[in-house]
Amino acid sequence: MIEEKKSLNFLEQIIEEDLANGLSKEKLRFRFPPEPNGYLHIGHAASICLNFGLGLKYNAPVNLRFDDTNPAKEEQEYVDSIKHDVSWLGFKWDQERYSSDYFQQLYDWTLELIKEGKAYVDNQTSEEMAIQKGTPTETGTNSPNRDRTVDENLDLFLKMKNGEFEEGSHVLRAKIDMKHVNMHMRDPIMYRILKKHHHRTGSDWCIYPMYDWTHGESDYIEQISHSICTLEFKSHRDLYDWYVEQVYDSTNLRPKQREFARRNLSYTVMSKRKLLQLVEEGVVNGWDDPRMPTISGLRRRGYTPQSIRNFSDTAGISKRDNITDVALLEHCIKDDLNKTAPRVMAVLNPVKVVITNYPEDKEEWLTAENNQEDENAGFRKVPFSREIYIEKEDFREEANKKFFRLKLGKEVRLKNAYIIKAESCVKDEKGAITEIYCTYDEDSRSGSGTEASKRKVKGTLHWVSIKHAEKAEVRVYDRLFTDEAPDGHKEKDFKEFINPDSLTVMNAFVEPSLKSAQNLDRFQFQRLGYFCVDKDATKNRLVFNRTVPLRDSWAKIEK
RNA sequence: UGACCCAUGGUGUAAUGGUAGCACUCCGGUUUUUGGUAUCGUCAGUCAAGGUUCGAAUCCUUGUGGGUCAACCA
Numbered sequence: 144m145i146e147e148k149k150s151l152n153f154l155e156q157i158i159e160e161d162l163a164n165g166l167s168k169e170k171l172r173f174r175f176p177p178e179p180n181g182y183l184h185i186g187h188a189a190s191i192c193l194n195f196g197l198g199l200k201y202n203a204p205v206n207l208r209f210d211d212t213n214p215a216k217e218e219q220e221y222v223d224s225i226k227h228d229v230s231w232l233g234f235k236w237d238q239e240r241y242s243s244d245y246f247q248q249l250y251d252w253t254l255e256l257i258k259e260g261k262a263y264v265d266n267q268t269s270e271e272m273a274i275q276k277g278t279p280t281e282t283g284t285n286s287p288n289r290d291r292t293v294d295e296n297l298d299l300f301l302k303m304k305n306g307e308f309e310e311g312s313h314v315l316r317a318k319i320d321m322k323h324v325n326m327h328m329r330d331p332i333m334y335r336i337l338k339k340h341h342h343r344t345g346s347d348w349c350i351y352p353m354y355d356w357t358h359g360e361s362d363y364i365e366q367i368s369h370s371i372c373t374l375e376f377k378s379h380r381d382l383y384d385w386y387v388e389q390v391y392d393s394t395n396l397r398p399k400q401r402e403f404a405r406r407n408l409s410y411t412v413m414s415k416r417k418l419l420q421l422v423e424e425g426v427v428n429g430w431d432d433p434r435m436p437t438i439s440g441l442r443r444r445g446y447t448p449q450s451i452r453n454f455s456d457t458a459g460i461s462k463r464d465n466i467t468d469v470a471l472l473e474h475c476i477k478d479d480l481n482k483t484a485p486r487v488m489a490v491l492n493p494v495k496v497v498i499t500n501y502p503e504d505k506e507e508w509l510t511a512e513n514n515q516e517d518e519n520a521g522f523r524k525v526p527f528s529r530e531i532y533i534e535k536e537d538f539r540e541e542a543n544k545k546f547f548r549l550k551l552g553k554e555v556r557l558k559n560a561y562i563i564k565a566e567s568c569v570k571d572e573k574g575a576i577t578e579i580y581c582t583y584d585e586d587s588r589s590g591s592g593t594e595a596s597k598r599k600v601k602g603t604l605h606w607v608s609i610k611h612a613e614k615a616e617v618r619v620y621d622r623l624f625t626d627e628a629p630d631g632h633k634e635k636d637f638k639e640f641i642n643p644d645s646l647t648v649m650n651a652f653v654e655p656s657l658k659s660a661q662n663l664d665r666f667q668f669q670r671l672g673y674f675c676v677d678k679d680a681t682k683n684r685l686v687f688n689r690t691v692p693l694r695d696s697w698a699k700i701e702k
Numbered sequence: 703u704g705a706c707c708c709a710u711g712g713u714g715u716a717a718u719g720g721u722a723g724c725a726c727u728c729c730g731g732u733u734u735u736u737g738g739u740a741u742c743g744u745c746a747g748u749c750a751a752g753g754u755u756c757g758a759a760u761c762c763u764u765g766u767g768g769g770u771c772a773a774c775c776a
Contacts, residue, residue: 150717216775313774324704354775402707462708463707468712471725477738486738548737671736695738
């Protein structure tokens, strides 16, 4: 047996190294730490798949921790949607935690720090403090309040906590080093006054800890072995370590922050701010608009959890800036749906075909295979009659040999039905074809086993019987932006690249078996693509979203 | 005029001192009652220059290019 060794990404290598250096496997613990102030997107999915993937790989617990230290922006609604998205992706967290669970512990530790002379209250304006902070190339200068006595600091901090000061008037700062080369180490703010209602702690607090003071300590409290975040936090690592050092007890594990590059996707934007802009300005119809790269958008678009997980695994993890081709994501969903989606027939752009030698009042229910990629998928019945719809693009009066479809005097196979030959057509005053007259070969019924049924004809078309067809609204989506990196242009706003044709609504006809389709049911409309039922559908109105089209090599030949 | 991070085909990633591999995309062949799928194949890469070494994508130096860092955001 050949043991194929799968290569490790750089984070797994770090973990393996730690294990080799004596860290016991039981101590491995991870977390996914979203801030509940927005919806998750495909970039978050990369982080979710990474952290939960490590949990699965090492059989280690993974906490879902909401980083809720800013009551001004955070809401229960986001907590709910995040939990839904993570579950939908198929991951199970060990514990559901909130940074706000640790407010008291953080406060107690802060008192200790103040007593040790490692933190002080500053009541300058933010402008004054910003000036003293210096720049990346110039060192900072000390605050005039830096040398307050411990008693003074304790007293002022207590007053901050008790709500005796106005918002913005005082902050608590860690006393580190205003000349430090890393700006985050220049006496960072630990607490600010915010007299706001918190979604979990209500009005218990009017001081709230900042991210840096909270995150590492939360990791420490939960004993997270590897705290994985994106690269922009790299320079926070010094501070993360400094804070953890203040409370670290050597009988415990010291968490380790490591950073990876966030995942970018071509032809879209990923920042919460820009996504929000698209929603607020009505470019899209909400966070779950199927054109959005949000998890909820992808879900509504018809993406499966498995396809998103496959995408994350295939795209991998590294430390370099990247723009992953959206074609890879599309490949992953096609690959998944090809194996699982039932095939059905739908005509998006219909033209009427009359089969002149088929009896007026006859109808047949023909047998159709649900999915030839899945032998357990079974069969269904599809009605056939004298008048059917086919796609307009599937007929031409004349065409060259490369056109395998219907043309005058030539034959094609109707999928699961008969071979027909086009005899004539009718056009309106503008020259558009309105009706096609065909004859059929009665002996050629699919699956009948006759000689005629086995005849090789080059083209096979999908169709629906007019009198049995269901009407359906079909929403055909294209990429939201016309540029591969819409926010990668310094001189141009990303909205200049919005694709005006990202949504086309079509009035389609679908086979009757689709009448009972439920929200999120996924299908392959044969020869067209993968589609799923949209939440806008009702009992009396079918609505489908096109998830992704099938590969279309004919379109290429045509060019 | 700083510190730190990064640099492998068009894209995303492997190879951690010993044959530059995989996936996507593109292009072509075969099969096909989906111009789908499957399958076979083609094109295509180590940022540059030095150095160390029998041997460098890998180690060192210097460049070049890209990114990050100065919210009472996370």
